[in-house]
Amino acid sequence: MSSDPRISLIKGDGIGVDVSEAAIVVAKAACAKCNCDFAIQTINAGAEYYRATGQDIEPDGEEKAGEAQAIFLGAIGLPSVRYPDGTEISPHLRLRDRYGLYAGVRPVKAYPNAPQRLADPRAAGIDMVILRESTEGLFYSAAVHDRSDVVPDTSVIDKMLVTRDISEKLHRFAFRLAQKRKSRGKAGRLTCVDKANVFKSMAFFRKIFDETAADFPDVPTSYNYVDAMALDLVRQPWAFDVMVMENIFGDILSDLAGGLVGGMGMAACAEIGDTIGLFQPAHGSAPDIMGQDKANPLAAILSASLMLDYLADTCDLPAFADAAGLIDTAVEAGFADNALRPMEFGGDMGTKAVTSEVLSRVW
Ligand SMILES: NC(=O)c1ccc[n+]([C@@H]2O[C@H](COP(=O)([O-])OP(=O)(O)OC[C@H]3O[C@@H](n4cnc5c(N)ncnc54)[C@H](O)[C@@H]3O)[C@@H](O)[C@H]2O)c1
Ligand SMILES: CC(C)[C@H](C(=O)O)[C@@H](O)C(=O)O
Numbered sequence: 394m395s396s397d398p399r400i401s402l403i404k405g406d407g408i409g410v411d412v413s414e415a416a417i418v419v420a421k422a423a424c425a426k427c428n429c430d431f432a433i434q435t436i437n438a439g440a441e442y443y444r445a446t447g448q449d450i451e452p453d454g455e456e457k458a459g460e461a462q463a464i465f466l467g468a469i470g471l472p473s474v475r476y477p478d479g480t481e482i483s484p485h486l487r488l489r490d491r492y493g494l495y496a497g498v499r500p501v502k503a504y505p506n507a508p509q510r511l512a513d514p515r516a517a518g519i520d521m522v523i524l525r526e527s528t529e530g531l532f533y534s535a536a537v538h539d540r541s542d543v544v545p546d547t548s549v550i551d552k553m554l555v556t557r558d559i560s561e562k563l564h565r566f567a568f569r570l571a572q573k574r575k576s577r578g579k580a581g582r583l584t585c586v587d588k589a590n591v592f593k594s595m596a597f598f599r600k601i602f603d604e605t606a607a608d609f610p611d612v613p614t615s616y617n618y619v620d621a622m623a624l625d626l627v628r629q630p631w632a633f634d635v636m637v638m639e640n641i642f643g644d645i646l647s648d649l650a651g652g653l654v655g656g657m658g659m660a661a662c663a664e665i666g667d668t669i670g671l672f673q674p675a676h677g678s679a680p681d682i683m684g685q686d687k688a689n690p691l692a693a694i695l696s697a698s699l700m701l702d703y704l705a706d707t708c709d710l711p712a713f714a715d716a717a718g719l720i721d722t723a724v725e726a727g728f729a730d731n732a733l734r735p736m737e738f739g740g741d742m743g744t745k746a747v748t749s750e751v752l753s754r755v756w
């Protein structure tokens with residue numbers, strides 16, 4: 394039996410299918426170039442699967458997903474397919490919960506020739522990470538824990554939960570990420586984004602941030618309330634490096650930040666837990682463009698690069714880090730040469746053309 398690491402692949406819905414296939418093709422090519430490989434087990438899940446079967450993931454799919462070293466997901470959900478409580482199909486929330494994927498890493502980077510949404514030339518230097526807590530916060534009720542606080546047609550409560558255990562792990566992850574970025578020539582600063590002026594859960598989040606900071610005196614820190622953070626992400630995004638925040642704040646601000654550097658097709662994501670990581674573009678199934686070869690696959694391709702880096706670390710297989718580096722360089726150089734022109738930015742290249750261009754540079 395092969396000793397290659399194994400990944401669980403959930404293609405999902407809409408453009409999730411196309412971009413995940415593109416990402417896997419590119420990741421496989423990069424690995425082949427670096428003499429490494431990974432095996433794939435495919436798991437059916439999503440809105441289309443629910444429509445066809447009444448289940449949002451195949452039998453034992455959640456358990457099977459966790460038997461691999463990593464999970465790769467395209468996108469899940471279609472606005473027209475819903476659970477009886479009116480919310481959308483989202484088995485990936487249960488995966489985050491089941492596997493404790495607390496650290497949602499969402500890099501935001503400006504590439505040359507990709508559109509700058511801000512006129513200021515400093516926008517070309519945007520290079521930051523949104524670290525989104527991904528298992529609790531205001532998503533606490535949404536995953537599996539609590540769908541009970543509903544008095545039909547009268548009131549509905551969603552709860553914001555912040556625990557010491559998860560917050561400590563998240564903040565430690567954030568400080569270590571800032572240190573790692575510093576060692577790679579980036580700013581290495583950390584901003585705690587919260588709403589500690591109003592919510593007791595957020596005051597607690599900040600208290601644990603402060604406690605954790607005491608163990609990392611080398612990392613410069615600051616605070617920003619989330620509303621002011623939204624302002625600053627538009628006003629001076631180049632001033633930020635790593636930002637750590639609660640779940641829904643990270644969900645919202647990561648879309649805003651994706652927009653700053655082109656669009657959701659640039660928004661990569663890694664969700665890391667203690668024993669497994671899930672990798673996916675931060676975007677959804679994009680029903681408005683699905684089936685038209687218009688989706689930008691780069692968010693998925695860059696997420697695959699994050700996955701290879703993760704496999705290198707967790708499986709102690711440095712060749713995977715080389716493969717990740719090949720992908721990152723291909724994307725960077727492709728933009729620098731103006732050879733990557735996704736339709737998402739008004740360019741002439743659809744999903745297949747962007748994938749081929751990256752592939753030719755990896756290979
Ligand atoms: N992680 C996930 O699986 C995930 C994330 C977000 C939304 N969703 C689901 O996806 C569905 C659509 O949601 P939405 O429209 O709010 O968000 P979306 O991210 O699918 O789309 C938002 C906008 O960005 C564009 N876009 C997104 N990805 C793109 C890409 N790779 N290339 C070019 N353009 C891209 C879309 O065309 C659309 O205009 C919903 O069912 C939602 O629940 C899933
Ligand atoms: C589709 C949805 C459940 C998901 C989230 O809110 O976490 C998505 O928006 C994301 O950002 O990954």
Ligand SMILES: [Mg+2]
Pocket residue numbers: 644645648675
């Ligand atoms: Mg989102």
